[in-house]
Amino acid sequence: xKFENFATYLKEKAGITEEQYHQLTEVLRSKTVDKGQFxxxxxxxxxxxxxxxxxxxxxYSISDIGKEHIxxxxxxxxxxxxxxxxxxxxxxxxxxDAIEETTVVLIDQNFIKLASExxxxxxxxxxxxxxxxxxxxxxxxxxxxxxxxxxxxxxxxKLYPDLTFRVPQWMIASYLGITPESLSxxxxxxxxxxxxxx
Amino acid sequence: xKFENFATYLKEKAGITEEQYHQLTEVLRSKTVDKGQFxxxxxxxxxxxxxxxxxxxxxYSISDIGKEHIxxxxxxxxxxxxxxxxxxxxxxxxxxDAIEETTVVLIDQNFIKLASExxxxxxxxxxxxxxxxxxxxxxxxxxxxxxxxxxxxxxxxKLYPDLTFRVPQWMIASYLGITPESLSxxxxxxxxxxxxxx
DNA sequence: TTCATTTCTTACCATACATCAATGTACCAA
DNA sequence: TTGGTACATTGATGTATGGTAAGAAATGAA
Numbered sequence: 063x064k065f066e067n068f069a070t071y072l073k074e075k076a077g078i079t080e081e082q083y084h085q086l087t088e089v090l091r092s093k094t095v096d097k098g099q100f101x102x103x104x105x106x107x108x109x110x111x112x113x114x115x116x117x118x119x120x121x122y123s124i125s126d127i128g129k130e131h132i133x134x135x136x137x138x139x140x141x142x143x144x145x146x147x148x149x150x151x152x153x154x155x156x157x158x159d160a161i162e163e164t165t166v167v168l169i170d171q172n173f174i175k176l177a178s179e180x181x182x183x184x185x186x187x188x189x190x191x192x193x194x195x196x197x198x199x200x201x202x203x204x205x206x207x208x209x210x211x212x213x214x215x216x217x218x219x220k221l222y223p224d225l226t227f228r229v230p231q232w233m234i235a236s237y238l239g240i241t242p243e244s245l246s247x248x249x250x251x252x253x254x255x256x257x258x259x260x
Numbered sequence: 261x262k263f264e265n266f267a268t269y270l271k272e273k274a275g276i277t278e279e280q281y282h283q284l285t286e287v288l289r290s291k292t293v294d295k296g297q298f299x300x301x302x303x304x305x306x307x308x309x310x311x312x313x314x315x316x317x318x319x320y321s322i323s324d325i326g327k328e329h330i331x332x333x334x335x336x337x338x339x340x341x342x343x344x345x346x347x348x349x350x351x352x353x354x355x356x357d358a359i360e361e362t363t364v365v366l367i368d369q370n371f372i373k374l375a376s377e378x379x380x381x382x383x384x385x386x387x388x389x390x391x392x393x394x395x396x397x398x399x400x401x402x403x404x405x406x407x408x409x410x411x412x413x414x415x416x417x418k419l420y421p422d423l424t425f426r427v428p429q430w431m432i433a434s435y436l437g438i439t440p441e442s443l444s445x446x447x448x449x450x451x452x453x454x455x456x457x458x
Numbered sequence: 459t460t461c462a463t464t465t466c467t468t469a470c471c472a473t474a475c476a477t478c479a480a481t482g483t484a485c486c487a488a
Numbered sequence: 489t490t491g492g493t494a495c496a497t498t499g500a501t502g503t504a505t506g507g508t509a510a511g512a513a514a515t516g517a518a
Contacts, residue, residue: 123402131405133398146395149388155402190347192390197344199397200331204321204353206404207329207437211475230495239405244475246497409505429466442505444467 065092067115067139068167077183086177094165101142101166102158108147110168114140117164118228121156122236132237135161135225141169141191161229206239212248214238263290265313265337266365275381284375292363299340299364300356306345308366312338315362316426319354320434330435333359333423339367339389359427404437410446412436 064087072078078086092115095101101119102108112119119142122132133156136142147154148171178185205214215238219226226234231249232242240248262285270276276284290313293299299317300306310317317340320330331354334340345352346369376383403412413436417424424432429447430440438446 125406129406131402133401145391146398149391150395192394193343193347196390196393196397197348199394199401200344203331203397203400203404204329206401207434208323208327232495241476242496243477243498247475250497428464430464439506440466441468441507445505448467 065090065113065115065167068113071113071139072184076177076181076187078177078181082177082180085180086173090167090169090173092165092167094163095160096163097160100157100159102144102147102154102156104155104157105153106147107151108144108154110170111141111143111148111174112136112158112166113169114138114142115165115167117166118161118225119158119164119166120161120229120233121158123156130236131239132233135222135229135233135237137225137228142166145192145195161233211238211240211244212251214240215245215248216252263288263311263313263365266311269311269337270382274375274379274385276375276379280375280378283378284371288365288367288371290363290365292361293358294361295358298355298357300342300345300352300354302353302355303351304345305349306342306352308368309339309341309346309372310334310356310364311367312336312340313363313365315364316359316423317356317362317364318359318427318431319356321354328434329437330431333420333427333431333435335423335426340364343390343393359431409436409438409442410450412438413443413446413450 069083069087072083072086073080093101101110101112102121104124114136116138119136120132121134121136121142121144122130124130134142142158144154144156144158146152147156174188178188205217209217215234218234218238231245235242235245238245267281267285270281270284271278291299299308299310300319302322312334314336317334318330319332319334319340319342320328322328332340340356342352342354342356344350345354372386376386403415407415413432416432416436429443433440433443436443
């Protein structure tokens with residue numbers, strides 16, 4: 063079966079039937095990129111949502127003084143995209159590249175439109191994804207507004223225990239909005255207090 | 261005419277016709293709250309989107325050590341809500357109260373549903389609002405990740421020149437994620453360098 | 459007006475986190 | 489094995505922002 067994870071995902075989460083799946087995936091393409099390769103660069107209009115079949119992606123911006131800020135990670139069964147760029151047809155501010163060799167399923171607007179037409183549960187699920195995205199961003203803003211580096215890190219490993227080990231530490235630091243050195247010190251402090259992740 | 265701003269807004273932005281407007285607003289209620297009064301408290305499920313006819317609202321969370329973090333302001337012609345709470349039917353983490361005496365139009369799920377049914381342009385506009393919300397939150401995360409207090413403040417007064425004068429300074433500080441004292445110092449520093457906000 | 463309350467400013471010191479530079483460690487390639 | 493590259497740790501020091509406390513200024517109520 064083509065796109066095994068994606069198939070399971072659509073059926074279990076978005077309520078797509080076996081039959082609908084075959085109808086939908088006829089036009090679907092996938093793409094495999096090596097570690098370090100780009101799926102989107104700043105200035106390009108984001109044409110797809112990428113469903114991660116296997117591997118690990120990140121999206122990030124680069125500030126005017128050259129600092130990377132990681133916006134999001136996406137491992138298996140997650141979507142990665144720049145929604146704003148795709149929706150408003152604007153050049154993206156972000157880069158998307160692969161942290162590991164990664165296979166993605168390319169989802170374009172046509173797919174979404176077609177799937178929404180033939181399945182109302184897909185349409186609802188898609189709306190739910192949007193709402194979830196907002197909820198997630200709001201929590202992140204809230205943490206960035208008030209919480210210390212340590213609390214933000216603890217929150218990260220609670221939310222993404224798997225990523226904690228797959229993602230290089232300096233990228234986690236970037237996601238948290240601190241330097242790699244600071245994260246190293248936070249971890250040292252936690253270890254001293256006998257905290258072990260997991 | 262009932263809800264003058266809301267009428268103009270629906271017609272100009274959401275493509276609602278005069279006739280549709282009358283059909284829709286028959287069931288619509290408004291509410292006026294004094295300065296300091298609440299429209300939503302933590303723990304309640306948010307049942308409405310509030311369209312601000314006149315006045316000024318804020319939404320905020322209170323951390324475990326009692327600190328307020330302002331999530332959003334809404335003045336005339338803006339919506340205020342806790343989307344996540346409303347959509348997922350979950351108790352809200354946030355408070356919404358009035359910074360000035362404020363009149364809001366109460367929008368519930370029924371209104372959205374009805375309006376979406378009778379007007380496809382309304383449905384599209386509503387989706388656009390969602391997407392805009394995401395874009396806005398993402399920019400804010402990006403600023404919080406990397407930018408100094410000064411840059412965040414300059415960005416604020418550029419984005420919300422009107423609010424800069426209507427909102428007490430300590431609330432702007434809270435929105436920016438710094439203390440009122442720090443904001444005062446940032447402003448002093450800017451003044452020294454001859455910067456005057458509009 | 460007067461008094462009280464809230465907001466803003468300022469000064470001093472404390473602290474979290476950044477920066478810089480050196481060293482350590484793991485992994486990969488030749 | 490060797491060396492190289494990327495990543496992580498550590499120490500010394502710098503800087504932005506926080507905390508505290510006091511007073512000034514604005515606001516609001518009596």
